[in-house]
Each structure stands twice: as structure tokens, then as C-alpha cells.
Amino acid sequence: MKDHIKQCPEVIKRMKRQIVLASARKGEGHIASAFSILDILWVLYSSVLRTFPDDPRHEDRDRFILSKGHGSLALYAVLAEMGFFPSAEFDRFAEFEGSLGGHPDCNKVPGVEASTGSLGHGFPMAVGMAIGLRIKNSSSRVCCLIGDGEANEGSVWEAAMLSVHHKLGNLTCILDYNHSGDRALVLGDLRQKFAAFGWEVCEIDGHDHQQILMAATPTGGEVPRMVIANTIKGKGCQEMENNPAWHHKSPSPAELESLLAQLT
Amino acid sequence: MRRQFVATLERLLEEDSRVVLLLGDIGVFGFRNSFAKFPMRTINIGILEQATVSLAAGLAKEGFIPVFHSIAPFVVERAYEQLKVDFCYQSLGGNFVSVGASYDYAALGCTHHCPADVSLMKSLPGMQVVVPGHPHELDTLFRQTYANSCPTYFRLTERNNEMDRDVEFGKATVIQRGDAITVIVVGPLLDTVIRAVGGLNLTILYYTTLSPFDSATLAENCPSGKVVVVEPFYEGTLVNDVVASLKYRPVSITNIGVPRRFLTNYGAAEEHDIACGLAAEAIRQKVEECIHA
Numbered sequence: 024m025k026d027h028i029k030q031c032p033e034v035i036k037r038m039k040r041q042i043v044l045a046s047a048r049k050g051e052g053h054i055a056s057a058f059s060i061l062d063i064l065w066v067l068y069s070s071v072l073r074t075f076p077d078d079p080r081h082e083d084r085d086r087f088i089l090s091k092g093h094g095s096l097a098l099y100a101v102l103a104e105m106g107f108f109p110s111a112e113f114d115r116f117a118e119f120e121g122s123l124g125g126h127p128d129c130n131k132v133p134g135v136e137a138s139t140g141s142l143g144h145g146f147p148m149a150v151g152m153a154i155g156l157r158i159k160n161s162s163s164r165v166c167c168l169i170g171d172g173e174a175n176e177g178s179v180w181e182a183a184m185l186s187v188h189h190k191l192g193n194l195t196c197i198l199d200y201n202h203s204g205d206r207a208l209v210l211g212d213l214r215q216k217f218a219a220f221g222w223e224v225c226e227i228d229g230h231d232h233q234q235i236l237m238a239a240t241p242t243g244g245e246v247p248r249m250v251i252a253n254t255i256k257g258k259g260c261q262e263m264e265n266n267p268a269w270h271h272k273s274p275s276p277a278e279l280e281s282l283l284a285q286l287t
Numbered sequence: 288m289r290r291q292f293v294a295t296l297e298r299l300l301e302e303d304s305r306v307v308l309l310l311g312d313i314g315v316f317g318f319r320n321s322f323a324k325f326p327m328r329t330i331n332i333g334i335l336e337q338a339t340v341s342l343a344a345g346l347a348k349e350g351f352i353p354v355f356h357s358i359a360p361f362v363v364e365r366a367y368e369q370l371k372v373d374f375c376y377q378s379l380g381g382n383f384v385s386v387g388a389s390y391d392y393a394a395l396g397c398t399h400h401c402p403a404d405v406s407l408m409k410s411l412p413g414m415q416v417v418v419p420g421h422p423h424e425l426d427t428l429f430r431q432t433y434a435n436s437c438p439t440y441f442r443l444t445e446r447n448n449e450m451d452r453d454v455e456f457g458k459a460t461v462i463q464r465g466d467a468i469t470v471i472v473v474g475p476l477l478d479t480v481i482r483a484v485g486g487l488n489l490t491i492l493y494y495t496t497l498s499p500f501d502s503a504t505l506a507e508n509c510p511s512g513k514v515v516v517v518e519p520f521y522e523g524t525l526v527n528d529v530v531a532s533l534k535y536r537p538v539s540i541t542n543i544g545v546p547r548r549f550l551t552n553y554g555a556a557e558e559h560d561i562a563c564g565l566a567a568e569a570i571r572q573k574v575e576e577c578i579h580a
Contacts, residue, residue, distance in 0.1 A: 129377060136348070138377050141368060147338035148373060151345020151353075158307070158327050159349065178369075181338030188333075 025070045028236045035061060036286045038100035039259055043282050045096065045116040046273045051125055052117070055257035055269040057097035059201045059229075060168060063252055064089075064101040066235040067166060076106040079133040085163050086152050088137045090145025091170035091199065092126040093271075098135065099123050107134035143176030145169070146196065150182050153194040153247075164241055166195045172204030174213070180220075186247040187221035194247040195239060196222075199229065201256040206267065214251050222249040229254035260285050288443045289386060291422030293317045295429050296354060300325045303434065307346050309339055311357030313386070336361045340369035340383075347379040352434055355381070359388035359401035359442070363408060370438065375413045380436040382429075384443060389520050389545050391445040394553045402545040405520040408440040409498050415439040415456075416498040418474035418519070423451035424495055431456040444519070446556065448478040454495050459504040462491035467578045468513040471505070471529070473497065476519050476565070483570040487578070497525065502532035512537050515577050517570060518544040541577045543570055 038061060046052035067087060068074060075081035089098045096116075103110045108122075115121030122131040126140030136152075139145040149167035156163050173179060186194055198213060210216070218224045223244060227234040229252030238250040256270075257263030260282050274282055293314070299306045300321055307328045308321060315322075321329040332339045336357060343353035355362065362385045363370075374381050389402035408416045415437050419425040425443065432439050452460050459471075462481070465488040472480040473494050480491065490508050494501065505514075512533065516525050522544030529540055545563050552562065560566045564573070 137344075138372065141372050143337070144341050144369060144373055147341035148345040148348070150338070151342035151347075152349055153345075154330075154342070155307075155346045155349030155351050158351070178335075178337040178341065181335035182341075185332070185335070185338060185342065 025236065026240070028066060028070050028232045030232045031065065034104065035065060036259070038065070038104060040283060040286045041100050041110065041113055042096045043274060043279065043286065045113045047279045048114070049117040050273045052096050052273060053093040053125070053271050054096065054273070055263050055266070056091065056094045056170070057100070058258045058260070058263070059254045059256045060091075060094045060199050061097040061100065062230045062232060062258075063168065063197055063199070063235055064097050065104075066232050067239055068101050068105050070236055071239045072166065073163070074105065074134070076134070079107060082161075083163060086136050086149070086165045088139065088145040088149045088152075088165070088167045089127060090139055090149070090167050091142065091173050092139030092145070094170075094199075095123070095125065095127045098127060099132070102132070102134040108132065142170070142173040143178035146179050147182040147185070149194060149196070150185050150189075150191065153186070153191045154189060156193055157191070164193045164195065166197065166239065168197045168199060170204070171198060171200045171202060171210055171213070172207070174198065174210055175204060175208050183217060183220045183222065190245045191247045192243070192245040195241070195250065196247065197239065197250040197252055199254050200251050201254040201265075203256050203267070203270065217249040217251075222247055224249045224251060226251040226253065230258055288419070288422045288425055288445070288447055289314065289317065291425050292356070292384060292443055295426045297321050299433065300328060303352070305350060305352045305434070307351045307353050309343055309353060309355045311336060311339060311355070311361060313357055336366040337369050340366040341373050343381050344369070344373035344377065344379050347374070347381050353381045354384060354433070356384045358392070358399060359385035359404050360399065363401060363404045363440070367407060370414070371411055374438040375411045378413065379438065380434070381438050382433050382441065383438070384441045386443045386445070388442055390550055390559045391556055393556045393559050396553060397549045397551060400550060402520045404440070404442060405497055406524045409524065413437060414498060415496070417456070417496055418442045419454070419495050420448045420474040420477050420493070421451035422447060424454045427454055428456050428495060442474070444475045447475050452477070452493060457496050457499055457501060459501040460493040461504065461508060462493050464508065465489040466510060468511050468515055468574070469505070469509040470515045470517060470574065471525065472517045473519055476517050479565070479567050480517050480570060483567040484574055487574065489574070489578070500525070500528040500532070502528070505529065505532040509533060513539045513577055513580070515541045515543060515574055517565075518542070519565070521545050521547055539577070539580070541573055543573055
């Protein structure tokens, strides 16, 4: 694991272009949600997680679960960038016979640990994996990413309780706090809430690579670690940033031109 | 049957280091020996069934064989989407063991009834459904299936048949052969049906596995095309299986099961049997109606 990482704007922009083009081609995809978490996933896969792209199910790997499965395009972009599968697969995004869909399928996509999409499932699955790794006396770790809208689900808080009760120091959860859920249910100070549940909590800028690296790097304690990542939904494209209209929207040709101009 | 479940699990925890038992805060005293001997793999997880089923899927992903035990409505209905997505969609193996269905906890009222369990579980692609009628059958069927990499629902019952039968997962057992009609009976209702149809010239097929349904045995043992289904859950649950088994043949089906309404009375399960038409006298009457129809 590294203790320092440079901001990598070119890599991030390249992946964002790939995401936008894939979405525009098929008229499908949650681009803004993907942009919200792309920096986090890039730092995790490039600098924090122990992964084996040539052997995705290697027993010694660290596990990452994208609990907010609608951010799948970010996960696909990072997995492709890391060599888990060829980037050409993006050409078949959301195709009938394609492996990359609007939500990830662990039985189709190398490197995807869990089939998510229904919110509130991935986090407790991560808890089960962390318990399983501990029974096996494994040094591998589990990292999970949830959204703030997802944190409306009761199962998220069930998982939060279980993680602390079972002293899952091998579990890190990152909360993508882009506030898109505020229009329905304002969650307020999540740092305080998870701390009250017994988590070790830190709060970062979810687009600052060095902060992500420091927050996601294991500390070796007995307490699960919650990283509240303050993010901007649609980060990097002005018309998309914090604009609810872009939650599940693909760009028109004119919009595509504008988006790509901002990503070069 | 619950005592047998404890005995079976105690042995499997000993024999198979992949087995992890998750209790929804029930049966904790019964499993005290397992808690003492296998503290890492015997967990009283608490009363949070949705997270528990997802957590069990996480264990399955790590190569373990989870066994989750709680009361039927909380295993099946509370955590139904987790069963669908986390186990069936992801093709993971796990075991879900309920007590209390359909109205075994009659006096606790409708919140603790669950006559929909088998119907719901049979709707999930890939979910195996097992309803033993005797403790020994539970042991046999559990051992045959618990590690076969499929999700499996086991419905334990408070009441069971006096003697066990020779059962095999996925196979129906022919209890007797006759010409007039074919009676399909599920799990713990076998003794009641045998009492009900004494002296009648009919076939009795005993089913303890409901998914996958043994179509071949029914197709081979239904010369009349008349079928009576006696099922200890919602009536009509097995209709599709019967029709599909007897494809291209005209078939008449009489369903004897739990009526599809809330059972708002309390009392004992035996009283509900009578009210639902699942006591021997009512079953005999319907069987005779079917024979003479």
C-alpha cells in the first residue's frame, strides 16, 4: 500500500469520457452517480486494495463491494483500467448479450464481488464476508461503498450495528455523501450518527486522492472504519453537478459534445 | 422436529467446518452446546432478518455454508428480497430453516402465521423447498441437500407423522396405489390423510420436496386424471406443478389447504385444522366428492 498518491486528472478524465460515451451509445446509465465515486474507486483499486486482475477470485485479494450498484459505470471503468477485462467491453454496455449492465452482475464481470442494485444489500453482504474472512483467519480486508440515499434503508443500520458488535476491524465502509438523498430525507450529521453506533469515523473530500488514500488505508484497529466522503454528484461536468435531472439520464448529441469538451 | 434440527446441526458443525449457524434470537438455549463448542460458527445474530440474509450471502461468498433459523414469516416474508437477490440471483448456496408455519403458533395470531411461505419460496428461481413430515426425514433431507450449492428452504413443523418414511430429496414416495384418484399429500399431513382415506381404492403420493417438484412420479401414478392435493399451506400452491406434470392430459384438481384469508382466531393449531377443512373428516368428504364427480 502507498502512503502518497498524486491527483491523476488525466486518468480520471479518460475514464469519465469512456463512461459518457458508453451511456450515450446505449441511452442508459447513471453517469452522475459514477462521477460522484470515480475518484474513490480509482484510489482504492490503484493504491489501497490488494487485487489480482489476472486471477480476480484469488483467495488473498481484498474484497470491494459497490453497494450502490447504480454507480456501476465507475466500477467498470476502474476495473477495465486495472486490467480485469478489456476496455472494448464498454462498446457492449447494456447490450442484450453484453456483460456490463446498469447494475453489476458478479457472475458476469471479472472483479465484481457482488450483484448489487437493490439498495441496502451490499453493506450487510460485506459484513458477512468480513466475518467469513475472520473465521478463516485471513489477512484480506473488505471495503464497501454505500450512498447517502442508500443510507435510508434499514438494512444499512442493521449492518452498522452488526459490524461494531462483531468488532470487524477488517471492514471499511465509504459513504458517498453527495446529498442527492436530501430531497427525500435529510440525514444530517452522518459522522455523528455512525460514531454513535461505535464506528471509527473520518470525513474527507471524496475527490481528493491523497485524502481518500489516507482515509481508506487500514489502521489495524478492532473497530470498523467509516469514511464519510463528501462528494459532488456529476463531478467534473458543470451542467451535471448536483443537478437531479442527470440522475438517470444519457446525453443527447449536443450534451455529449459539451460533456466531452469538459473532459479533455 | 426442532430437537432433531439441533441434533443434526450439532453433528454437521462438528463434521463440516464450512457450516455456520445464524440464529434470529430463537432456539438459543437449544443450541447451547454448539455455542460452547463452535463459538466462531454459531452466532445469535439478533432480530434483523434482512441484514442476516445478506450477511449469510457474504459468508457463502467466502466458501461457508450458512444456516439461518428463525420463525417463518421473518425468514421468508421479511427478508424475501434478500433471498431473491443475494442468494437466488447470485447463485449462492445457503439453508433457511423456519418454524411456526402455517399456524403452528396459532395463539400468537396472524403476525406469526405464515401459510404463504411455500408459495413464495417456490416462486424464487433456484430455491429448493423441503417440507419433512418426521424428524428422521429432516435429518435425511438436510444431509442430502445442505451442501449442494443451492439455496434451500426447510419448513420445520411442530407436529409430525408417527413414523418416518423412506425419503429422498427431489423424489416423491408412493405410499399406496389405487385406481380411483391420486392424492398428493405434503409432509406432516400424511398421517391425517391415511386416516382420512382408509378403505378407499386410491393412490397416495407423499411429497417432502416441493422444489424441484417430482413430476415423473405423479405422471406415472395418475391413471384417473383426478388429483386431490392436501397441502399444509395456502391451497392451490401446487396447482402449477400438477398441471405441468400431467401435460397434454385432462386433469381435475381438488385443493385442500389453508384458505387464502387471514386466520384471525387464536386457539390451537388443531382447531385451525378443523376450521380450514384440514382435519381427517373434511378431507375424506372432499376425497369422496372427487371420486364420485
